[in-house]
Amino acid sequence: MNSQRAARWAAFVLIAALAVLAALAIKGGATALITSGAVLVPAPDTENSAAAHQTGSSETAVLAGGCFWGVQGVFQHVEGVSRAVSGYAGGDEKSARYNLVTSGNTGHAEAVRIEFDPRRISYGRILQIYFSVAHNPTELNRQGPDWGPQYRSTIFAQSAEQASQAQAYIAQLQRTKVFDQPIATTIEQGKPFYAAEAYHQDYLVRHPNQPYIIQHDQPKIENLKRLFPEQYRAAPVLVGNAS
Structure with a gap:
């Protein structure tokens, strides 16, 4: 730390x-x-129709929601996810380094690139887990003790279709008022992702007894198991030295 x-x-x-x-x-x-911070939000209205058109074997989502240790840890325990890599999105390649990103001046957010099989889990379900247990979407530039634009709540859409689906889902959640405060999550499209340093990868798994992990990230895994039992996998998919 x-x-x-x-x-x-x-x-x-x-x-x-x-x-x-x-x-x-x-x-x-x-x-x-309430210390868990978990809110089970409804699935996207478009979930069934989107699932009917899933034919590929691999898709990618890039999500930011506070420290990437916990977000990565959550999706490493999700069935259908083949890889979840901690990294940076929103800025340029030269500034995609932890010592620079922590300044909050690079345009980057700590993000996680999630590779998943859409035949096993949809992009909509990925977003549902993101909004329910991975972070608090009502806080834009702060999660827990971490604050600044590098910890912002942002969906880095990988296509126009993902951007449209994310916009529709946020509008749906705003209408249903599942949160006490408005959703602050932003959508950014066309921003490249850069993998973080090796020591950030699989951090939650490698440091289960660190106080930060115990307080802020382990509860997210427990909430995933409790709220999404069909999507939960006990053994996380690890990435080692990501590239």
Whole structure:
């Protein structure tokens, strides 16, 4: 964990502890604090019609929603996903390095490239998992203790069709008001993806006892298992040194 993230983690622990104490005081010992952050959202209205046209053996989605460790970890446990790589999207190749992206000035977001078999899982289901358990889509440039545009909630559409489907789905979720706040997720199309450094790959799997992972990312895996049992796979698909 770098110094910036360590400082943010320490601040978050302090704030969380104060919030718990306040909740206990207000509720007389019965806390109403929700820590999982999971909201099971409805599937896209277009899910059935889209599934009928899935003929290829491989598609790619690129999603950003806070620190890429947790987003990658979630989709590594999803059936039908063959590879999930942590990386950067939104900026140029020269600035696609962690020490630069953390400045928040590169245009990049920490993102995950997800390769999946559309015959086993649809793009719509990928988005449903993304909105339900991978992150909080009502926060644009912040997730947990991490803040800045490099942690933004963004769908990097890989085609006009993906962009259209994502726009329709966001509009659907806004209408149904499944979240207390408006969805802040943006859609960016035509932005290349660059794989992150090797030490960021499979991070959740390799560091299960790190406090940041325990607090922010392991609950996402548990929520995936609980809310999407048919899509959950116990053994994650690992990438090793991604390229």
